[in-house]
Amino acid sequence: MDYNYQDILNKIKNGEYRLIGLGSCRRVFNMNNGYVVKMAKDIRGIEQNKTEYDIYSSSNSRLFAEIPYISEDNRLLVMARAKRIRKMRTVYSYYKVNNINSLLKVNNLHADLKNNDLGTGDLRRASSWGFINGTPVIIDYGLTHNLFRKYYKGNLILKKKFPPLLYT
Helix, strand or coil: CCCCHHHHHHHHHCCCCEEEEECCCEEEEECCCCEEEEEECCHHHHHHHHHHHHHHHHCCCCCECCCCEECCCCCEEEEECCEECCCHHHHHHHCCCCCHHHHCCHHHHHHHHHHCCCCCCHHHCHHHEEEECCEEEECCCCCCHHHHHHHCCCHHHHCCCCCCCCCC
C-alpha cells in the first residue's frame, strides 16, 4: 500500500482519523484500514518513530508489530493496528511463560533487545502490547536506553519542555 504524507495529515486534520492514543511525545490515530499512524509531537517522537522503524526493519523476532511506512522526516509512522491488552498475564499465558525474564527467551526477543539498546521497562507494561491476528506483539518499542538518557533521565524533576512540531 502506498502512503502519502500530506494525505495522512489532511485526514488527521479533517477528523477522518480518530485519535485513539496519546503518549508523552506521540499521538496515535486509527487509519480505519487495519493500521494506525503515530504522529510525533516533538523531537522525542521523531526519535522514537525512527527507532521503532529501525528495530522492526532489523529484528529477528516476530514479536514487533509490522511497520509498513515511515515518512522521510520520521514524523509519521504507520504500524499495524492492535487490539488492546489489559494485563501482562495475558501475554505470559499466550507464550506459556511466568514472567518477563522467561518471555525474553521467546523468539529471539532477548537478542533483539540487546542489539537495539532496549530495556524491559516498557515491555513490562500491558499498554506496550497488543493483539494482532490473535497473537500478542509489542506495539510500543521506540524508547531505547540512549533516548531515555538523552530526553528523560534527569528531566523527570525538571520537566523540560520540548518545542512542539508544527504540521502544515
